Amino acid sequence: MKPVIEMNKIVKNYVMGDVIVRALRSVDVTINESEFVAIMGASGSGKSTLMNIIGCLDDVTEGNYQLDGSDTNSLNKDQYADIRNQKIGFVFQGFNLLPRTTALENVELPLLYDRKERIKNPRQQAIKALESVGLADRIDHVPNQLSGGQQQRVAIARALVNDPAIILADEPTGNLDSKTSVEVMSVFQELNEQGKTIILVTHEHDLAQYAKRTIVLRDGHVIQDNKVEQQQSAKTVLANWIEE
Amino acid sequence: MKWNRIQKIALQSIMKNKMRSILTSLGIIIGVCSVIVMVAVGQGSQAQIEKQINSLGTNLLMVFPGISNQGGVNRGAGSRNKMKLSDCEAILEEAVHVKYVSASVRSGGQIIGGTGNWNSSVEGVSEQFLDIKDWDLESGEFFTAKDVKYKKKVAVLGKTVADELFPDMEAVGEKIRINNTPFTVIGVLEEKGQTGMGNDQDDTILAPATTVLTRLKGKDKINMIYVSANSLEEIDAAQSEVEEIMRREHDIDYGDDDDFMIRSQTEITKMASETSETLTLLLAAIAGVSLIVGGIGIMNIMLVSVTERTREIGIRLSIGARSRDVLTQFLAESITLSFIGGIIGILLAVGISLFMNNFTGIYTIINPTIVFLSMAFSAAVGIFFGYYPARKAANLNPIDALRYE
Ligand SMILES: Nc1ncnc2c1ncn2[C@@H]1O[C@H](COP(=O)(O)OP(=O)(O)OP(=O)(O)O)[C@@H](O)[C@H]1O
Ligand SMILES: [Mg+2]
Numbered sequence: 001m002k003p004v005i006e007m008n009k010i011v012k013n014y015v016m017g018d019v020i021v022r023a024l025r026s027v028d029v030t031i032n033e034s035e036f037v038a039i040m041g042a043s044g045s046g047k048s049t050l051m052n053i054i055g056c057l058d059d060v061t062e063g064n065y066q067l068d069g070s071d072t073n074s075l076n077k078d079q080y081a082d083i084r085n086q087k088i089g090f091v092f093q094g095f096n097l098l099p100r101t102t103a104l105e106n107v108e109l110p111l112l113y114d115r116k117e118r119i120k121n122p123r124q125q126a127i128k129a130l131e132s133v134g135l136a137d138r139i140d141h142v143p144n145q146l147s148g149g150q151q152q153r154v155a156i157a158r159a160l161v162n163d164p165a166i167i168l169a170d171e172p173t174g175n176l177d178s179k180t181s182v183e184v185m186s187v188f189q190e191l192n193e194q195g196k197t198i199i200l201v202t203h204e205h206d207l208a209q210y211a212k213r214t215i216v217l218r219d220g221h222v223i224q225d226n227k228v229e230q231q232q233s234a235k236t237v238l239a240n241w242i243e244e
Numbered sequence: 245m246k247w248n249r250i251q252k253i254a255l256q257s258i259m260k261n262k263m264r265s266i267l268t269s270l271g272i273i274i275g276v277c278s279v280i281v282m283v284a285v286g287q288g289s290q291a292q293i294e295k296q297i298n299s300l301g302t303n304l305l306m307v308f309p310g311i312s313n314q315g316g317v318n319r320g321a322g323s324r325n326k327m328k329l330s331d332c333e334a335i336l337e338e339a340v341h342v343k344y345v346s347a348s349v350r351s352g353g354q355i356i357g358g359t360g361n362w363n364s365s366v367e368g369v370s371e372q373f374l375d376i377k378d379w380d381l382e383s384g385e386f387f388t389a390k391d392v393k394y395k396k397k398v399a400v401l402g403k404t405v406a407d408e409l410f411p412d413m414e415a416v417g418e419k420i421r422i423n424n425t426p427f428t429v430i431g432v433l434e435e436k437g438q439t440g441m442g443n444d445q446d447d448t449i450l451a452p453a454t455t456v457l458t459r460l461k462g463k464d465k466i467n468m469i470y471v472s473a474n475s476l477e478e479i480d481a482a483q484s485e486v487e488e489i490m491r492r493e494h495d496i497d498y499g500d501d502d503d504f505m506i507r508s509q510t511e512i513t514k515m516a517s518e519t520s521e522t523l524t525l526l527l528a529a530i531a532g533v534s535l536i537v538g539g540i541g542i543m544n545i546m547l548v549s550v551t552e553r554t555r556e557i558g559i560r561l562s563i564g565a566r567s568r569d570v571l572t573q574f575l576a577e578s579i580t581l582s583f584i585g586g587i588i589g590i591l592l593a594v595g596i597s598l599f600m601n602n603f604t605g606i607y608t609i610i611n612p613t614i615v616f617l618s619m620a621f622s623a624a625v626g627i628f629f630g631y632y633p634a635r636k637a638a639n640l641n642p643i644d645a646l647r648y649e
Binding site: 090 | 249252253256260261552556558559560561562563564565566567568569641642643644646
């Protein structure tokens, strides 16, 4: 197994005037290719901060972060951007969709910024991504015409569309009902089976059981790092779903 | 990243944010349009004043009563008028560079005749007046040297006067009364329209200067003398001749000041165009202000939308746009809006100036340099305020841009 993410004594401080908020205090995490990790912890424990650093959206205060074998400290801004574009799909806690822009155009956007233009027909690919999250009939809706759950699924489709090696999802099911949540898990499991590394932040222990490994944070420290004994199959759960 | 993709993204963004796009363009439209129109009005009136002066007459010199300086007290132009009809005769007889001469004696009066009455000005002139002014008659004929000599009570009407007094009939041959003196109408002048200052040039009556002096004014002083030189080149020679003759006629000793002044057409043109240049400058200043107002409008819109746009930039960066991609997009947006706004502004200005030329008395000339300058300025403002905040945002890291408030 090849490690894709190696974090060594990562520290992240936010300086706000005289106050220093220690969001992460020396975090060591290694995540291998094709893992499915659930990150858990109380609110404010640093989960989103960790995800942002993994996703190359934010820089570290101290420590060393190797992504796919290369030290991220040595990369310049453009290289960061290209990693975000090609290696990582990010689903935010808030949806971060462009307003007044249709689902289809939102999902298509990462493809337009792909300077290698690996996907020849962006529109087609975006439609496929939206279909895979069950939004085929909503492609022309703009965000404020969609429910919270639907907006989150558009965001997931946008994260998938570039066929990234790593998918990061910060509480992707926070706004979804329990069945839709399992459906989203099923999408992630399917992607994981295709070889993608999935990292998921969740508050729900039930959903963590769909992952292969759980990491628990508290006050900026990793306090637990366990293999999931019996990974649940979302497909099976869905097949036996009894409507409440 | 390929240019056509950036362009696609920029166009999408413009279409998605119609209100912002329209307001931005509006600033540029107002700026460009007002500058062009203002300067066009200024330059149009300048050109028209020059045209009017050229239509004063051909190779014209005008002799006015001089400024009197008695005992050091300036009593104003014409305060010691000594000009008489005999001056005209002397000039016509002696000056070799002069072709035509006419006195001008102005009087106003109540005109009665035909179907009603009318207030107009009466100008007493010589039989050469039409040649000097290069005017024509619409009907009838002009008075002759004989008419002038024998102080005949004949009159030639301007078009307005003829239409007022004789709306449905031929004026020639009819009788009118000017301040109770009967005159016979022998001709009607061709229509000439309004001057740049809005004076109706057709609201006038011409009569022999001799008749006007004796019948209407009862004195022998004339208001001015029109002199037409043989050619443009001879104007200066004619001017010295006229001066010499006038000095002799008025018994002015060597070394004493003239009691008259001579103005040539070229001098008047220069004076008038200086005035209208000031006007153009003033209008340009007003236009400049509206350009700045337009610019501030653009600036406001851009700065107000900066929070929203910073978030947008955060989203774009987070899904893998490079800073440069985002900047190019914003630049493309600003350029597109400035360009569209500029074009609309120019078209609007052309429309307004055509409208003014055709439906109002205001004559306008569109100046290509101003078109270019106003467009360049507006575009610069639009591009700067579209690009500069974007540059700041694109240099943030994505998370900070997403959190921007
Ligand atoms: N931009 C910031 N500036 C200052 N402090 C911040 C910033 N972002 C996060 N923090 C602080 O860092 C700590 C960790 O925040 P983080 O968002 O990572 O928590 P979380 O585990 O994702 O919580 P939640 O479950 O509520 O999303 C918190 O105390 C938070 O207040
Ligand atoms: Mg969070």
